[in-house]
Amino acid sequence: MQDNADAAVMNFPRRDARDKLLGRTKYTIDVGGSEVIHAVLLRAEVASAQVLRLDVEAARSMPGVRAIATWEDAPGAHGIGIADHPIFARDVIRYHGEPIAAIAADTLEQAHAAARAITLELAPLPAILTMAQALEKDAPLVHPDWKDYDILFEGAARGGNVAWEATVARGDTDAAFDRPDVTIIDGVYRVGRQSHVPFEPRAVVAAFEDGRHHIQTSTQVPWTVRHVTARVLNIPESQVRVTVPAVGGGFGLKFDCSLEPYAAILAKKSGRVVSLVNSRREEQMTCLCRENAEIRIRSAVTADGEIVGREATVLMDCGAYGGEQVFLTTMTAHTLGGNYRLGSVRLSSRAIYTNTPPNGAFRACNGVYNTFALERHTDEICDAIGMDRMEFRRRNVVGDQDIGATGQVFEGDVLRPMIDRMQALCAKHPNSRKNGQRLDDGRIYGRAMTVGTWFIFVGPSAATVNLNVDGSATLVTSGVEIGSGSMMHALPQIVAAGLGIAPEQVIVKTADTDAAGRDLGVGGGRTTVSIGAASAAACDEVRDKLLAVASEMLQTAPDQLVLADGRVEIRGRPGSGTTIQKVVAEAETRTGPISGSGAFTAPGIEAMPGCAAGHFIDAIDIPVFAVHDCELAIDPDTGQVEILAYRVVQDVGRALNHRAIHGQIQGGVVQGMGYALHEEITINEQGCFDQTGFEAYRLPLAQDVVPIEFDLFEGAPSCGPLGTKGAGEVPILNVGATIGCAIANATGKQVSQLPLTPPRVLALLDGRDEPLALDHISAVWSDNTLRR
Amino acid sequence: MTITLTVNREERIFSGDPRTPLVDVLRDHLRMTGTKAVCREGFCGACMVHVDGAPMASCLLPVGSLDGAAVNTIEGVATREHLNAVQQAFEDHDVVQCGMCFPGMVMTMSRFFQTNTSPDRDEIKAAMTGNICRCTGYERIIDALMSIRTNEATP
Ligand code: FES
Numbered sequence A: 001m002q003d004n005a006d007a008a009v010m011n012f013p014r015r016d017a018r019d020k021l022l023g024r025t026k027y028t029i030d031v032g033g034s035e036v037i038h039a040v041l042l043r044a045e046v047a048s049a050q051v052l053r054l055d056v057e058a059a060r061s062m063p064g065v066r067a068i069a070t071w072e073d074a075p076g077a078h079g080i081g082i083a084d085h086p087i088f089a090r091d092v093i094r095y096h097g098e099p100i101a102a103i104a105a106d107t108l109e110q111a112h113a114a115a116r117a118i119t120l121e122l123a124p125l126p127a128i129l130t131m132a133q134a135l136e137k138d139a140p141l142v143h144p145d146w147k148d149y150d151i152l153f154e155g156a157a158r159g160g161n162v163a164w165e166a167t168v169a170r171g172d173t174d175a176a177f178d179r180p181d182v183t184i185i186d187g188v189y190r191v192g193r194q195s196h197v198p199f200e201p202r203a204v205v206a207a208f209e210d211g212r213h214h215i216q217t218s219t220q221v222p223w224t225v226r227h228v229t230a231r232v233l234n235i236p237e238s239q240v241r242v243t244v245p246a247v248g249g250g251f252g253l254k255f256d257c258s259l260e261p262y263a264a265i266l267a268k269k270s271g272r273v274v275s276l277v278n279s280r281r282e283e284q285m286t287c288l289c290r291e292n293a294e295i296r297i298r299s300a301v302t303a304d305g306e307i308v309g310r311e312a313t314v315l316m317d318c319g320a321y322g323g324e325q326v327f328l329t330t331m332t333a334h335t336l337g338g339n340y341r342l343g344s345v346r347l348s349s350r351a352i353y354t355n356t357p358p359n360g361a362f363r364a365c366n367g368v369y370n371t372f373a374l375e376r377h378t379d380e381i382c383d384a385i386g387m388d389r390m391e392f393r394r395r396n397v398v399g400d401q402d403i404g405a406t407g408q409v410f411e412g413d414v415l416r417p418m419i420d421r422m423q424a425l426c427a428k429h430p431n432s433r434k435n436g437q438r439l440d441d442g443r444i445y446g447r448a449m450t451v452g453t454w455f456i457f458v459g460p461s462a463a464t465v466n467l468n469v470d471g472s473a474t475l476v477t478s479g480v481e482i483g484s485g486s487m488m489h490a491l492p493q494i495v496a497a498g499l500g501i502a503p504e505q506v507i508v509k510t511a512d513t514d515a516a517g518r519d520l521g522v523g524g525g526r527t528t529v530s531i532g533a534a535s536a537a538a539c540d541e542v543r544d545k546l547l548a549v550a551s552e553m554l555q556t557a558p559d560q561l562v563l564a565d566g567r568v569e570i571r572g573r574p575g576s577g578t579t580i581q582k583v584v585a586e587a588e589t590r591t592g593p594i595s596g597s598g599a600f601t602a603p604g605i606e607a608m609p610g611c612a613a614g615h616f617i618d619a620i621d622i623p624v625f626a627v628h629d630c631e632l633a634i635d636p637d638t639g640q641v642e643i644l645a646y647r648v649v650q651d652v653g654r655a656l657n658h659r660a661i662h663g664q665i666q667g668g669v670v671q672g673m674g675y676a677l678h679e680e681i682t683i684n685e686q687g688c689f690d691q692t693g694f695e696a697y698r699l700p701l702a703q704d705v706v707p708i709e710f711d712l713f714e715g716a717p718s719c720g721p722l723g724t725k726g727a728g729e730v731p732i733l734n735v736g737a738t739i740g741c742a743i744a745n746a747t748g749k750q751v752s753q754l755p756l757t758p759p760r761v762l763a764l765l766d767g768r769d770e771p772l773a774l775d776h777i778s779a780v781w782s783d784n785t786l787r788r
Numbered sequence B: 001m002t003i004t005l006t007v008n009r010e011e012r013i014f015s016g017d018p019r020t021p022l023v024d025v026l027r028d029h030l031r032m033t034g035t036k037a038v039c040r041e042g043f044c045g046a047c048m049v050h051v052d053g054a055p056m057a058s059c060l061l062p063v064g065s066l067d068g069a070a071v072n073t074i075e076g077v078a079t080r081e082h083l084n085a086v087q088q089a090f091e092d093h094d095v096v097q098c099g100m101c102f103p104g105m106v107m108t109m110s111r112f113f114q115t116n117t118s119p120d121r122d123e124i125k126a127a128m129t130g131n132i133c134r135c136t137g138y139e140r141i142i143d144a145l146m147s148i149r150t151n152e153a154t155p
């Protein structure tokens, strides 16, 4: 396997670049032409209301209209953990932007005109716009019928506006906090929503062909789209086919089914090919954001820095429907409990319903803000007990055989040597600047180093490899290329190494649920690991079949044969063998064409029984660690923060394509800089987002960024193929934390919130910043649970 | 009203609403989808084309104002066999990710390098301010562009 691993490492360039540079790539938004008709959604313009009357009759006879759909066409509800989400509002509107009807017409203008002709009568209902309101005693319920919903995953506590609650309890925290020798540190933190802003919005083109739905869509999860569409239409899943053209960015936004069922219904009703594309305004205003969150962490720490007890509560705003946040409650156990050794721990992670647009998954999800909260808290601990920040981390980060929050046992020392590597990286650029020092231009210098823990989302993947008579191989999986390049770099490299051919000779088919087996989708850093492992397993089968035939042809035992450079050779005798083409041709006369299939699923690491309740996974199969360092300067007159230098040491298992990982680190860190400094969706009294486009939602520009310096840490244990871990998701993990801690160090002030916009930084500097109070999260941990 | 314009050296006639933004004429009427409409507010640069040689955001240009103009789009700057220098540098440095911003980026920077033969890093960044990329974090794009400069500087 070692030869294999080395053969897989290269800076293989991506094959889709040229067409993308020529404007020839067809994304879903580019599918069109005279045979395609256009759909729009009629969306609610209030946050909470009773629907008294919905009448689409007048709209039906508008010019060009081909089909109209409402709740009657989509009886089912979907969701993660709980089926709480119908795709059309029926009796109740629960958020601003919720779809009420879908209209397809010959032109977009006609569809909009018909939408305007729909009669909708509403009676206002009280709207819950914040989690504090949602948790008030006797608060109106966003879902009064929550008890009647189908439960899709058992074991969580639910109730009222608490959509889902996951708890962890290991050891006796009461005893720990009562110890006479501990200092108790109590901190609260808050973050806003972050919008993904993929350059291609969510978009779908649907047709109804031979009695089945064919959905072409801009998604990360073809099999989820197949499943959810079938569920809400109440049809067998086998009646839905999903194919995926090039995807113009995802970042987690496209990890959920969204527009697809509407287009599917309209295509069937109209008998036409229907295109449904979110306008930029719709895309922004219904973005399934990284959720706003509110966090309280309390720790009991001894004078020599041992964390004997920790209690934390994380409130995650799921918006009007549970969605990804239900699943993500699980991750708090690992992002607050998987970095540092904890003597005892209790965690409550809750998804809270509000009358706001639903949230979703975004690159490293709640890991990003939990890491911010935890690293700020860790620095507060250091200040309280008077210990050096790096010394504290060095002593406490998890290492080989340490246990995480849920009792899982970690393998290998990873974080501690990564801290050493970061110090070595920093030592290349020595400087004598001190936190809080004024630079020559009057700006204030700040610096911080943080650690973070995230995971690779594994789960089922399938792959088929067909070895072709010309010596090329076709890889068939449900992977999609969302821009990160896993389908262009890692997968052909893994297959090429497995078969001893050039990566150019590996054809990579993009997702078609009629052609490839089930897969959880592209996200969570899982493509290289899960699809890669399934592909490697498929190659093993191909290899066995190939070598069996070659063995007879060359009169040599299979274990004495090697595959390299498109040939089968007798070990140690280059040139002695024959070409793969000849073996394939021979195989066709004996048994037929050569193909192999492979599968992968989570190995299932164990947790300590009884620690975790309401979790989708109790332990993480592949932890991933990161250490970041940031130097910055604050302009005391404007509150502007400039990043002077940014460094990353990332645990990658094995780096298959250094250049591609560099691209992910640069891109991921810059998204994190936006999150830390200026990206935030705010919600007004109408329950609607203030940032409806690019003018109000500011993204990082070329002049805002610096080249990220990085060092890839290889060799940490991983069940990924060739020892890989996914490298695309994690670069964003501790950017908010590192910048937040650096600004706290620069100003000497308490930093409890992100983003750190210029007004917020100025308020900190001037001492005008009100200390954050989260009165709805009790200091008594059990008050923050339903199981109390 | 009928508008006649030259698109990639071919004469084209448009007879719809003169307020239609050029980007929609290109994408919907001519089915040239290389030009991307991402923000439609003039902020992202994904819709950049050259109008009489100057880079412009096609989402902000009503086609009615372009009678007689010469428009060049991403489809017209190169062939698959011969990329222009900017495209070639982007391919050689393997900097493309989702690709949605690149047509606009190529249009802006191709024009920039016609008039700036050896810009420094800051000048390149300043020239790219009107082109937003959500995926790459820019610096590797700048590295690629710096290589063009060096190539030209060393004859
Ligand atoms: S679409 Fe024209 S500038 Fe963004």
Ligand code: FES
Residues within 6 Å of the ligand: A199, A248, A249, A483, B096, B097, B098, B099, B100, B101, B102, B132, B133, B134, B135, B136
């Ligand atoms: S490569 Fe995706 S927006 Fe630039």
